[in-house]
Amino acid sequence: MSGMGGAAEQTLAGRAGVVTGGSRGLGRSIAEAFVAAGARVAVLDLDGAEQAAEEIGGETFGLAGDVTDAAAVEAAFAQVAERFGRFDFLVNNAGTRVQAPFESHPLDVWRRTIDVNLTGSFICAQAAIALMLERGGGQIVNLASIAGAIALKERAAYNASKGGVIALTQSIAAELSGRGIRCNAIAPGIIETPLSAAYFRDERMVGAITANTPLGRWGQPHEIAGPAVFLCSPAAEFVHGHTLFVDGGWMAFKGY
Amino acid sequence: MLESGLGGKTCLVTGAANGIGRATAELLAGEGARLALCDNAADALAAVELPLGEGGDGGEGGEKPLKTVADLSKRAEVERVLAETTARFGTLDVLIHCAGIYRVSELPAVTDDEWEQVIDVNLRSSFLLAQGAVELMRGHGDGRIVLFGSFAARTGGLRASAPYAASKAGVEGLTRHVAHYAGPLGVRVNCVHPGFTVTPMTEILGDQARAEAIERSPLRRHCGPAEQASVAVFLASDLAAFVHGATLDVNGGMYMA
Numbered sequence: 001m002s003g004m005g006g007a008a009e010q011t012l013a014g015r016a017g018v019v020t021g022g023s024r025g026l027g028r029s030i031a032e033a034f035v036a037a038g039a040r041v042a043v044l045d046l047d048g049a050e051q052a053a054e055e056i057g058g059e060t061f062g063l064a065g066d067v068t069d070a071a072a073v074e075a076a077f078a079q080v081a082e083r084f085g086r087f088d089f090l091v092n093n094a095g096t097r098v099q100a101p102f103e104s105h106p107l108d109v110w111r112r113t114i115d116v117n118l119t120g121s122f123i124c125a126q127a128a129i130a131l132m133l134e135r136g137g138g139q140i141v142n143l144a145s146i147a148g149a150i151a152l153k154e155r156a157a158y159n160a161s162k163g164g165v166i167a168l169t170q171s172i173a174a175e176l177s178g179r180g181i182r183c184n185a186i187a188p189g190i191i192e193t194p195l196s197a198a199y200f201r202d203e204r205m206v207g208a209i210t211a212n213t214p215l216g217r218w219g220q221p222h223e224i225a226g227p228a229v230f231l232c233s234p235a236a237e238f239v240h241g242h243t244l245f246v247d248g249g250w251m252a253f254k255g256y
Numbered sequence: 257m258l259e260s261g262l263g264g265k266t267c268l269v270t271g272a273a274n275g276i277g278r279a280t281a282e283l284l285a286g287e288g289a290r291l292a293l294c295d296n297a298a299d300a301l302a303a304v305e306l307p308l309g310e311g312g313d314g315g316e317g318g319e320k321p322l323k324t325v326a327d328l329s330k331r332a333e334v335e336r337v338l339a340e341t342t343a344r345f346g347t348l349d350v351l352i353h354c355a356g357i358y359r360v361s362e363l364p365a366v367t368d369d370e371w372e373q374v375i376d377v378n379l380r381s382s383f384l385l386a387q388g389a390v391e392l393m394r395g396h397g398d399g400r401i402v403l404f405g406s407f408a409a410r411t412g413g414l415r416a417s418a419p420y421a422a423s424k425a426g427v428e429g430l431t432r433h434v435a436h437y438a439g440p441l442g443v444r445v446n447c448v449h450p451g452f453t454v455t456p457m458t459e460i461l462g463d464q465a466r467a468e469a470i471e472r473s474p475l476r477r478h479c480g481p482a483e484q485a486s487v488a489v490f491l492a493s494d495l496a497a498f499v500h501g502a503t504l505d506v507n508g509g510m511y512m513a
Contacts, residue, residue, distance in 0.1 A: 235486035
C-alpha cells in the first residue's frame with residue numbers, strides 16, 4: 001500500500017534483519033510477511049529455523065540459537081550482518097507461556113519465563129542496536145501482549161514478563177531516539193498459534209474469548225504480521241515508543 | 257497478505273482541504289479508493305487536486321472525488337454529507353475524520369463560547385459521524401472508522417486549551433464505546449493521537465512554541481501531515497484487520513503509551 005511508502009511488496013525493499021522465534025506461529029507469519037514486503041530475513045529459533053527458512057524462501061536463512069544466551073545471540077547477529085551486509089530490523093518475538101496458579105507458581109518457571117520473554121528481548125535488542133548504529137539506525141518491534149497491561153489469571157510470570165517488555169520498549173525508545181533507532185511494541189490479544197492451541201479446544205475458553213472480544217473472534221497470525229511490517233516501514237516513521245494493541249477490541253472492553 | 261484492501265472502497269475523508277485530511281486523501285487516491293472529501297472551507301476544498309495515475313483521481317474508474325462543504329458539528333449537515341456520499345457511490349466503507357479546530361487559550365480565558373465551539377467541532381462531529389457511519393456500514397458489515405484524538409488527550413495540553421484536550425480525550429472514550437457497539441456489526445473503529453504536526457491548524461502556535469516542541473521531541477523534529485495520514489490509512493486497511501478500539505500514538509516518542 002502506498003500509505004506504507006510504496007507498493008506493499010516494496011515497503012521493506014532492501015532491508016534486512018532478524019525475526020526471533022520465527023520457526024512457528026506468530027514469528028513464522030511475521031517472517032513471511034517481511035519477505036513478502038521485500039525484506040531479507042534471518043529466522044532465529046531454538047529449533048526448526050533452517051527448515052522454516054527453506055519453506056519461507058527468498059534469501060531467508062535459519063539460525064539455531066537461544067535468545068537467553070547473549071554470546072550466541074551476538075555471534076548469530078554478526079553472521080546476519082555479514083551475510084546481508086546490513087542489519088535494519090529486529091522483531092523480538094521468541095516467547096514462552098506457562099499457566100500456573102500464583103500460590104504454587106514454580107520459581108524455576110517464573111525465572112525461565114522472565115528469562116526468555118524479557119531478558120531474551122533485552123539481549124537481542126542490545127546486540128541488534130550495536131549493529132544498527134554502525135549503519136545509522138534501524139527498527140525494533142517487541143512482541144508484548146495484552147497480558148502486559150491487564151493481568152490474565154494464573155499467568156503471573158507471563159504477565160510480568162510482557163509488562164516488562166512494554167517498559168523495555170519505552171526504555172529503548174527514550175534512550176536511543178535521535179540516533180536513528182525506532183522501537184515499538186505490538187500487544188496481541190488472543191491469536192491462534194501453536195502456543196495458544198489448547199484454548200481453542202476448550203469450549204468454555206472459546207466462549208469467553210468471543211464474548212470478551214468486540215470483533216467476536218480471535219486473531220490469526222497474519223493479523224499480527226501486518227502491524228509488524230507497518231511499524232518497521234516508513235509509514236510509521238513518527239511512531240516511537242508506542243505499544244500497539246492488536247486484540248480485536250479486548251482492551252477497550254476489559255479496560256486498562 | 258499485505259494488500260491494503262482499499263482499492264474501490266468508498267472513503268469519506270473530513271478536513272480534506274489541507275493538513276492531515278488532505279494527505280490522507282492523497283494516500284487513499286493512490287490506493288484506488290473512491291473518495292468523498294469534506295471540509296468547511298469551500299475554496300480550499302475546491303482547490304484540492306489529487307494525483308492522477310493508476311487508480312488516481314479518486315477511483316478505479318477514474319472517478320472524480322465527491323467534494324462537499326459542511327459544518328460537521330451540525331447533525332443535519334452530517335446527515336447531508338453521508339447521504340450525498342451514498343447517493344454518489346452507493347455505500348460507505350471507510351470514514352477517516354480529520355476535521356478539527358485547535359485553540360491555545362489559557363484556562364482563565366476560556367469562554368463558554370470557546371468551550372462549546374471546540375467541543376462541538378472536535379467531539380460532537382466525531383459522535384455524529386461515527387453514529388451515522390455505523391448505521392450505513394452495518395448493512396455490509398465491513399466498515400472501518402478512524403477518528404482523530406490528540407497528544408493533548410494524554411498530556412492535558414501543553415499549549416492546547418482545556419476544551420481542546422477535553423474534546424480529544426473524549427474522542428478516545430467515544431472510540432472505545434463505538435468499538436463495543438459496532439465490533440459485532442463488522443465495523444472496526446480506532447483512534448490516532450497525533451503529536452505536534454505541521455499543518456495550517458497548528459499555525460496558531462508561534463515560532464517559539466514550535467521550537468520548544470522540537471526541543472522536547474525525542475526524534476528532534478516535527479511531524480508532517482503525511483506521517484499522520486499513513487497511520488490513519490494503515491488503520492483503515494486490511495493490514496489492521498484485528499486492530500479495534502485501539503489508540504495509536506504518533507508523536508515521535510513525546511508521550512509513550
